[in-house]
Amino acid sequence: MTPMIDIRNLSVTFTGRGKAVRAVDDVSLSVAPGEVVALLGESGSGKSVTLRSLLRLHPKNRSRMEGTIRVDGEDVLALSPRALADYRGRKVSMIFQDPGLAMDPVYTVGRQIVETIRRHESVSTAEAEARALALFKKVSIPAPERRLAAYPSSMSGGMRQRAMIALALACNPKVLLADEPTTALDATVQIQILLLLRDLQRELGLSVIFVTHDIGVAVEVADRVAVMYAGRIVEEGKVADVVRTPRHPYTRGLLAARVEHAVPGSRLETIPGAPPDLAELPAGCAFRERCVVAEPRCAAERPAFVQRSPTRGDACLLTG
């Protein structure tokens, strides 16, 4: 099956004030139609930058993108500005951690959905309004007629996140990109949004890339997970496989450090140190200095990502 999303050797370098920082380094990832892939990583791992590359959201004059991104056969990096505007929202749309920032505070939520539909499709306002109402029902917003006329600021966090999902789905995209959409929410609301996304994804057959720092969230929503560290994918596989038998020492450390299954009051296993500064990455494996099993060769050679089986791969010299 041809993948819906095919990222090949993507690198993103930011060249702002001071040093150039390579935030994403040689990342390849493909997502099948109807598949959910979680991009898991800590702050600065490059997970959000990778996601934003799919919509080319990086500032043009301060960033450089290399590699290829194909979405539904289209070469995203080659799109003209006009084609890009059409592609954003219609083929691929995105939901963010803070819906308050992603929606315009001076228009009602309903108006924003109607505008979005009419920007991409030539339909009448009445038809677009009917679709907006259907979308609100679909994302289970109670009293949808009333809520369509509400401003984003007057909605609660969970309701705003539902409204943003409705907005993202307005033009029937094939791909949904989610950037930590539940991180700012309370636990009881987070699980509602996760389940809603899961149901919508199944019903609409969406391909989803879900960026999160929380393994628990990844397990709830994803089919596959790609773990990122210092701008690269270090391990990738089916969620159950990665969670049960992690291969890369970073994934192993991350899972071992979790408090969920630790005996209360016992000592947690930890990964020593802190994530490296992307501007001053060490030679060799970026995880080497925090790795408990590192060998001298890890300093000499930077491990490439190796597909060990059809469904499993990692970037570690010691797991082969």
Add this chain to the structure above:
Amino acid sequence: MVSLSPALPAVPTVVARSPGYWSGVFTRLSRDKLAMAALAILVLIVLMAILAPYLAPADPAKATMLRRLKPIGTPGYPLGGDELGRDMLSRLIYGSRLSLIMGVTPVPVAFVIGTILGVTAGYAGGFLNTVIMRTADVFFAFPSVLLAVALSGALGAGLLNAMVALTIVFIPPVTRIAEAVTTQVRSLDYVEAARTSGAGAAKIIRIHVLPNVLGPVFVYATSLISVSMILAAGLSFLGLGVRPPEAEWGLMLNTLRTAIYTQPMVAALPGIMIFITSISFNTLSDGLRSAMDVKA
């Protein structure tokens, strides 16, 4: 009291020290070519003011009716003569003294008073805040030029009174900025943390609030110097500042205004000096602002 353990190891001798915030600001500022050029010009102007007796080729007060309104380039009068035949070059050099004193002094004075008022209002909040800020708002209601003219008119003409008037004009904006920054800093967790250590208001303000408030207020104050220079010249121009026959750029602009059709270049010279000084202060202030605009 809880005993704080007595036998502690001596302070380790070698502690890696990071350069402080201000040294970082000055390093960045020194890389800003435009700001450095402005600074160089200002240094020259200040030197000119200090060394005026040595630099001026002639007595700035000596009038010679024969040499009235000589054009620029007249032998012996490199920048021409004014309406009373005084040497323009010497008068411009001497003029920098009063112009700088009158234009610059009100700003640091207003900076000190305004910061004290603003930090007090911002930290205390409540009633004191209302009193200070509403009073400042009353002054804010008038355009600064109008206020300066009205105040020095009320105080009477003269150098000191003009400076007092300008100081009063600049206190409310400085107060407002200081209050805004203080209110913001006060709500930060590190100030709360300092409160939990039992420190008093004076100590918290001195160590935790002021160092974080002074920077932005200082930048704002430096940007006021250019405005102050122009207002000071304006007051003198209107006869509310320095009186003839003193040399001061604003006053010179006034007395030469009749010569605008006969010797426009000569008449424009004081204005050019005011312009250069003012824009240099402004450029330096901009440079300082961007040098301080880092997360630190």
Add this chain to the structure above:
Amino acid sequence: MTGPLSPASTRNAESVWPPEVWRAPKKTVLDPRDRGGPAQPLLSVTGLVKHFKVGGSPFGEGTVVRAVDGVDFDLIKGETLGIVGESGCGKSTTARLLMQLMPPDAGRLVFDGEELGGALSLTEYRRQVQMVFQDSYASLNPRLTIEDSIAFGPQVHGLPARQAIARAHDLLDRVGLEPARFAGRFPHELSGGQRQRINIARALAMNPRLVILDEAVSALDKSVEAQVLNLLMDLKQEFNLTYIFISHDLNVVRFMVDRVLVMYLGKVAELGGRDAVFNQPAHPYTAALLASMPSMDPDHRVERPPLTGDPPNPINPPPGCRFHPRCAVAEAVCSVKEPEMAATGTDRAGARHAAACLMRAAGSGHSRAPAVAVPA
């Protein structure tokens, strides 16, 4: 002095301490500051209330946010008490009230037998109670070096500068940061985890008996969070501390605490020993909160959301039980009668388990209420 700060330690936070050596705090350590013995609560909170007015002018009526609306609990010496709940439940306001960063509208705080404002002065109280905030960056003065930040508190209390700096270096060492490398640095040069270690050191510099950790690890990356949790457990032993651990992350709370207090809309919903609350939650809200945690098992994902809707706004709390509009087992009586804390038993460690739910109160009128009250 045999106090917790002796100069010998060079242990670093990353060093391994075999888990079998470590035991849950059953302390017999004699603290010279202890007054009433282990049975006397370290902190006794009664009737704590804080309402905020919003939107009102000095003349007009605004709306009232009932952020904390009558909270009582006792803090046992040497324990870690977790406070959990959703946004708007009042847990952070409670922390700030306990820290006296804002004046409560009502309520008594009794610290080791002495009432705050009575026998105990605020200055003396603040020396014994310290707090670590969530935002590691905002809680450090950007213009002060690390050593100056840590040394500030002791200096306020009269320790000479040189000794205060030496103490700061000692504490840096205790929290796993090499003094020679970090003492002279500024906060923006450090990572989030390092900054939070410094905030912990700063709190400990006052030699407190109680440390309030308000979402202290929530902003940290997971790999760093585990390090800081280990550090907190070590320091608790070493410095003979009692913790109030506030977090929205139930997994972390379960790991860290001895007892849990669940808050809902400014009130205590449930209070009990960790195992009792996590294994047999007595309040339907606690049960829903626990069921909302991601399962971590790809074969047994959560299938239905345990609660619908968002946490309500504390501006207009519903009458009766505040949880009844979201409660699956609510009955008519729940919207009328406000539940009191009712005992549901004691756990093995002897901790009382109680919940503010009509199902637990004998004779409340709820069909599932017990016939006879459980003895407290």
